Each structure stands twice: as structure tokens, then as C-alpha cells.
Amino acid sequence: MTDTATTTPAIRYYWEDLEVGSVIALGEVTPTREAILDFARQFDPQPFHLDEEAARASIFGGLCASGWHTCAMAMRLMVDHFLRYSSSQGSPGLEAIKWLKPVYPGDTLRLQHRVIDRRPMRTRPEVGLVRTVWEMFNQRGEQVLHMEGWGMFRRRTPGTVEDDAAPREAD
Amino acid sequence: MTDTATTTPAIRYYWEDLEVGSVIALGEVTPTREAILDFARQFDPQPFHLDEEAARASIFGGLCASGWHTCAMAMRLMVDHFLRYSSSQGSPGLEAIKWLKPVYPGDTLRLQHRVIDRRPMRTRPEVGLVRTVWEMFNQRGEQVLHMEGWGMFRRRTPGTVEDDAAPREAD
Numbered sequence: 246m247t248d249t250a251t252t253t254p255a256i257r258y259y260w261e262d263l264e265v266g267s268v269i270a271l272g273e274v275t276p277t278r279e280a281i282l283d284f285a286r287q288f289d290p291q292p293f294h295l296d297e298e299a300a301r302a303s304i305f306g307g308l309c310a311s312g313w314h315t316c317a318m319a320m321r322l323m324v325d326h327f328l329r330y331s332s333s334q335g336s337p338g339l340e341a342i343k344w345l346k347p348v349y350p351g352d353t354l355r356l357q358h359r360v361i362d363r364r365p366m367r368t369r370p371e372v373g374l375v376r377t378v379w380e381m382f383n384q385r386g387e388q389v390l391h392m393e394g395w396g397m398f399r400r401r402t403p404g405t406v407e408d409d410a411a412p413r414e415a416d
Numbered sequence: 417m418t419d420t421a422t423t424t425p426a427i428r429y430y431w432e433d434l435e436v437g438s439v440i441a442l443g444e445v446t447p448t449r450e451a452i453l454d455f456a457r458q459f460d461p462q463p464f465h466l467d468e469e470a471a472r473a474s475i476f477g478g479l480c481a482s483g484w485h486t487c488a489m490a491m492r493l494m495v496d497h498f499l500r501y502s503s504s505q506g507s508p509g510l511e512a513i514k515w516l517k518p519v520y521p522g523d524t525l526r527l528q529h530r531v532i533d534r535r536p537m538r539t540r541p542e543v544g545l546v547r548t549v550w551e552m553f554n555q556r557g558e559q560v561l562h563m564e565g566w567g568m569f570r571r572r573t574p575g576t577v578e579d580d581a582a583p584r585e586a587d
Contacts, residue, residue: 284488287488287492288488288489288491288492289488289491289492289495290492290495290496291495291499291500291504293506303505304505304506305506311491312507312509313484313487313488313491316484316487317455317458317459317460317484317488318459320459320460320482320484321458321459321460321461324460324461324462325461328462329461329462333462334474334475335464335475335476336483336515337514337515338483338512338513338514338515338562339510339512339513340511340512341509341510341511342509342510342513342565343508343509344507344508344509391509394513
């Protein structure tokens with residue numbers, strides 16, 4: 246259904262297509278000062294996200310984006326460049342978020358994702374799990390964000406109990 | 417400085433005040449349908465966050481908030497009810513986010529946080545680390561969000577090398 250609707254692109258990535266070791270580039274985003282302030286006013290009104298002077302006096306050295314804004318921008322890139330072409334069924338959560346460097350207005354942030362593990366989902370034979378690392382870098386090549394967790398993706402071919410008990414390398 | 421400015425409230429929670437086992441209630445929020453759509457349009461334009469019909473056909477059973485929106489709403493409660501009264505110096509990241517149940521328009525979400533560990537910060541004697549669990553529940557008492565991680569807080573009294581080598585129970 247989703248892959249025939251005109252507004253929804255065809256699915257390129259099913260669970261089987263997400264091989265361990267594969268890296269996908271997920272585009273870039275450049276947050277403006279106004280976007281950083283908007284997000285902070287709504288969701289994270291701490292002085293170093295709202296006020297230049299307070300930010301200069303903080304450990305960040307200047308006005309910087311809320312870490313949650315950085316995650317939300319990464320999510321948008323993920324949807325635009327990957328999830329909308331995938332059989333994604335959502336995610337149960339993440340096992341790590343690291344805000345490694347502050348994100349400042351005008352920084353250009355590049356995202357990539359790397360598949361590091363996958364396995365069938367025992368309770369839903371039509372779905373498989375994929376463990377992914379997302380890495381975001383600024384224009385100086387410094388990593389600003391690390392995220393890691395499992396996603397659920399529909400399979401091209403539902404598994405059987407026998408398949409799913411086989412070693413992963415056989416997938 | 418921050419505790420004398422008229423717009424910044426006095427600091428009630430320094431590192432020493434955040435005792436292991438303490439629980440702090442962080443208020444509630446009720447996202448509207450419009451707020452859920454707004455966030456999704458900006459940061460997470462997946463069909464089940466934007467379109468009622470697509471959402472009904474999904475595993476969520478109805479239009480629901482982006483998990484990142486749930487995190488951002490939790491952050492706002494944290495800032496309003498805790499961080500602005502604390503000596504917080506930010507967070508290096510989280511070690512777990514679990515989106516346990518979907519959040520639907522009109523749900524009333526209550527947040528609390530629990531201190532589960534703390535320790536001095538070796539590299540910055542004026543700062544201590546606090547490990548916290550945040551739990552968000554809906555109006556039916558179901559937990560919708562679990563987050564866990566370390567925060568950095570200024571200490572009332574900077575530590576010495578000797579203090580910080582002592583058992584934690586002695587803090």
C-alpha cells in the first residue's frame with residue numbers, strides 16, 4: 246500500500262537490505278540562530294541556549310543548541326534521507342546518546358548511519374531488528390553527536406522459526 | 417551571580433542536595449493534537465505522526481507524538497521544575513531512552529526523577545556527577561518514557577583529592 250501511493254516513495258530498504266557494516270550518508274542541516282532560539286524557548290529554556298551573554302559565561306563559550314534540538318535535527322535527516330525509503334516500524338528506544346561538542350548557530354551538520362548488528366524478531370516473524378550507530382559531524386569534522394540503538398524493519402520475506410534459529414551470518 | 421539576578425531563581429539544588437534515593441515530582445504536560453503535528457512537521461514527518469488514517473493502520477493504532485517530542489516535553493518539565501533551581505552544568509549524554517507506550521493527543525503526562533547514584537568529578541573538583549532516572553506516566557498510570565543518564569552539578573563546597581577518594585557513603 247505505502248509503496249504505490251504517489252506521495253510515499255517506494256521502499257528501498259527492507260530488513261534484509263540493511264547489512265552489517267553498511268554506511269549510509271543522511272545529508273546535512275545548518276541550524277540558524279533563530280531556529281536554535283525557537284527550539285530552546287519551547288523545550289529547553291536554559292540560559293546558555295537563549296542568551297548570548299549567559300552562554301559566553303558558561304562552559305559552552307557561546308550560544309548553542311539544546312542537545313534535544315540536535316537529536317531532533319538528526320531525526321529529520323534520518324526521515325528525509327532514509328526512513329521514508331525504508332520499511333521502518335519505529336524504534337523501542339536508544340541505548341546511548343552522547344552530546345560530544347556544542348552545536349553553534351550556522352554550523353553545518355552532516356549525519357551518517359552505520360549498521361552494526363541485526364537479528365530476527367522472535368515475536369514478529371515479519372519484522373527484523375537492526376542495531377545502528379548515528380554519527381553527526383560539524384563543518385570542522387568534529388563529531389557532535391553519537392546515538393546508538395535498535396530499529397524495527399519489515400522483512401521482504403517473513404522468517405520461519407528454523408531460519409531465525411540459524412546463525413546470523415546465514416541471513 | 418545567577419542566584420541574585422531577578423529573573424533567575426535562587427539555587428535550591430547543588431550536587432550535595434541530590435541524595436541517592438530522592439524522588440522529585442516535575443509536573444505535567446498535556447500535548448494537543450496541533451502541538452504533536454507541529455513537532456512532527458518540523459522534525460519527524462513520518463505518516464503515523466502526521467496522518468490519522470496512516471496512524472490507525474500502524475502498530476500505534478492512532479496519531480501519536482514523535483518520541484523526540486516526548487523527550488523534548490520531558491526536558492521542558494525538567495527545566496521548569498528542577499534545572500532552573502539547580503546548579504546544573506549540563507549533561508554529557510544519556511545511557512537509555514525507552515519509548516514504552518505511544519503518546520496520544522490530549523494525554524496528560526506526569527514526570528518524576530529519581531537519583532540513583534552520584535560521585536565527584538575527578539577532573540573538576542567544583543562539579544559532581546549525578547545519575548538520574550526520569551519516568552513519565554500518562555493519565556492511566558502507564559509509563560510512556562524511561563530515560564537514564566548522568567548530569568553535572570556545581571558543588572556547594574568543592575572537593576579535595578582526599579574527600580573524593582573516600583567512600584561515596586561518606587558524602
